[in-house]
Amino acid sequence: MASYLRTVAKSSSSSTSADGPANSLGKRLVKWGLIIGVPTAVCVAAYLVYRQQQEQAKKSAARRSPLPTPMASVNEDTASGLENRTKSRLTVAIELKNEGNLKYRDQKFHEAIEAYTRAIEICPMESTEELSQFYQNRAAAWESLKDYARVIEDCSKAIELNQKYVKCIQRRARAAETIGNFELALEDYSTVCFIDSYQPAYIMAADKVLTDLAKRYMETLPPSTAELSKDFVRTSLNEFEDDPILNQSFIDELKRAQPDSSLARAYQAFDEDRYTDIPSLCTNELESTTDSPYKLETLLLRGSFYLLMGSYAEALADFDTIINDPEATEKIRLNTELKRANCKIHQRDIEGALHFYDQCVAYHPNECSPRVHRGMLKTLLENFTEAHDDFIEALRISPTNLRAKYQKLINDAKIGAKEHRNDRVERALSSFEEYYDTSKQDIYYALAITSCFLDNDRKDKALAYLDKFITHIPSNPTLLALKANCLMSNDPSNNTEAERLYIQALDIDPSNETVLTMFAIFKCNQNQFEEAAALYERAIHCTRGEEKLMQYAALLYAIRAQGRAIKRLNLNFPGGFPQGGALPNWMGGMP
Numbered sequence: 077m078a079s080y081l082r083t084v085a086k087s088s089s090s091s092t093s094a095d096g097p098a099n100s101l102g103k104r105l106v107k108w109g110l111i112i113g114v115p116t117a118v119c120v121a122a123y124l125v126y127r128q129q130q131e132q133a134k135k136s137a138a139r140r141s142p143l144p145t146p147m148a149s150v151n152e153d154t155a156s157g158l159e160n161r162t163k164s165r166l167t168v169a170i171e172l173k174n175e176g177n178l179k180y181r182d183q184k185f186h187e188a189i190e191a192y193t194r195a196i197e198i199c200p201m202e203s204t205e206e207l208s209q210f211y212q213n214r215a216a217a218w219e220s221l222k223d224y225a226r227v228i229e230d231c232s233k234a235i236e237l238n239q240k241y242v243k244c245i246q247r248r249a250r251a252a253e254t255i256g257n258f259e260l261a262l263e264d265y266s267t268v269c270f271i272d273s274y275q276p277a278y279i280m281a282a283d284k285v286l287t288d289l290a291k292r293y294m295e296t297l298p299p300s301t302a303e304l305s306k307d308f309v310r311t312s313l314n315e316f317e318d319d320p321i322l323n324q325s326f327i328d329e330l331k332r333a334q335p336d337s338s339l340a341r342a343y344q345a346f347d348e349d350r351y352t353d354i355p356s357l358c359t360n361e362l363e364s365t366t367d368s369p370y371k372l373e374t375l376l377l378r379g380s381f382y383l384l385m386g387s388y389a390e391a392l393a394d395f396d397t398i399i400n401d402p403e404a405t406e407k408i409r410l411n412t413e414l415k416r417a418n419c420k421i422h423q424r425d426i427e428g429a430l431h432f433y434d435q436c437v438a439y440h441p442n443e444c445s446p447r448v449h450r451g452m453l454k455t456l457l458e459n460f461t462e463a464h465d466d467f468i469e470a471l472r473i474s475p476t477n478l479r480a481k482y483q484k485l486i487n488d489a490k491i492g493a494k495e496h497r498n499d500r501v502e503r504a505l506s507s508f509e510e511y512y513d514t515s516k517q518d519i520y521y522a523l524a525i526t527s528c529f530l531d532n533d534r535k536d537k538a539l540a541y542l543d544k545f546i547t548h549i550p551s552n553p554t555l556l557a558l559k560a561n562c563l564m565s566n567d568p569s570n571n572t573e574a575e576r577l578y579i580q581a582l583d584i585d586p587s588n589e590t591v592l593t594m595f596a597i598f599k600c601n602q603n604q605f606e607e608a609a610a611l612y613e614r615a616i617h618c619t620r621g622e623e624k625l626m627q628y629a630a631l632l633y634a635i636r637a638q639g640r641a642i643k644r645l646n647l648n649f650p651g652g653f654p655q656g657g658a659l660p661n662w663m664g665g666m667p
Contacts, residue, residue: 169198172192173209173213180220196211196214205237208234209234211234212231212241212243224255231247232248239645240271258289264641265281266641290630294626303587306585307552307588308587320408326373339358339374355378358378372401379392386422413440414436417430430450443473451480455487458494463483464488467484468484478511485505488504517548542559553584560574592611592614592615592618596611599611613632616628
């Protein structure tokens, strides 16, 4: 990628820098930009110069003629004289520019700069198109001399005269990138993307700068940034049915038998939502005694929170220790194997996850949950037929398992949509609705059915259900944010109500990553880019895993750069609101 970008930069600076026949496209772009309008300050300055020259011309004409002259004749002579002088100065300036182009092609860059400088000094201020070109040409000469500060200075003057001067904006971006001014470079690459239809070269250049910015930003972060959301933790752990670490009988027994142990304090931290304290307390428990009766439970609790915090290598180490322990019970082993596979999904190792799920199914042939989890992953991978088989087998093992039923219906609706069989989609949605009375307080069901309606473009139905679920589960931030998103995708005029819902959701759970990122998209669509960037910055401190940190850091800088570019060009954010309801990570959504 880097060599490709260097090739683009080299060809741009060597063969197309000076204005000539090869630059007809560039000239058309410049003229188009001028038709739209030059900056107000330039227009005012040009008008004042024009008035001053007009008055001087009138005085000069009056001195030359002692005879009375009709006013119309004076004005005509003055205008004619001014026009001739302007043309004369412009003609001389263009000749000097052409002389500079010849010097440039002969690689006599200092002489070229002298010619361009004289052209700039002589050129009438109202000749903004030509003046912008002269600055751009001088910037090209400075670029050949590797004086990048002056390249940026001259390009900035040219862009001030012509906001849509693509070649000049590209040149400034390259210079800014070379000297490490990555934010200016990203802003300029974003600008040329908006102006020139997102050409691949611009996108690649912007992506490279964005990656550099994100890496530099991540170097400034402390080792652990995750402020775990209460909603995220509770719902993520709820993904694993009959989780031994959440077994209330076990927790009560522990608190009775060893109330002062580090493990008991870890559960106290869980009750008080101090989630990041849990791994270190578990470590204290493991180091304080070698014969603890709760060793495996402690490892499973620590591994589970390593997983939630994005410390995947540490989580896998704990899970492997449990699986290799001959004293591990069937229930602990099953839960550990499922979490190990889930960890692989978060690491983007899909083959590894499927391998672990296959092993889990083989080791526990009469268990429902391994097939449900494997089916969920296959649905995400659009292997709908294999997913269907997993859900059917899960329901054969446990006919009343609601998780298996929900996932089968989601998969059925996706099969119907893919095969353009509306009857199958309708059957799936109708079957989903039959569970409402018994499942209306189940957040898993609430998100599954509303997401399914949204995926099939039934926004009105999704909104109706969201209103119902919010009355039964009023303190769930994800439902509030999903309703806000649904309102905006349905009708952008709902922005006031949507913003109220986002704020309410963050009042309930300030560290909710899903809400923060959805609210950031909302702010972008309102052209409130600094507010959106601040929300992404908050999300960075609530997320887990290096890959997601990189993603959010890149979004942070992209939003800031695009915001400045959009304001400079007086555009609107080319975004929108997601039409479907993506499943949260804890429901099997890819992180």
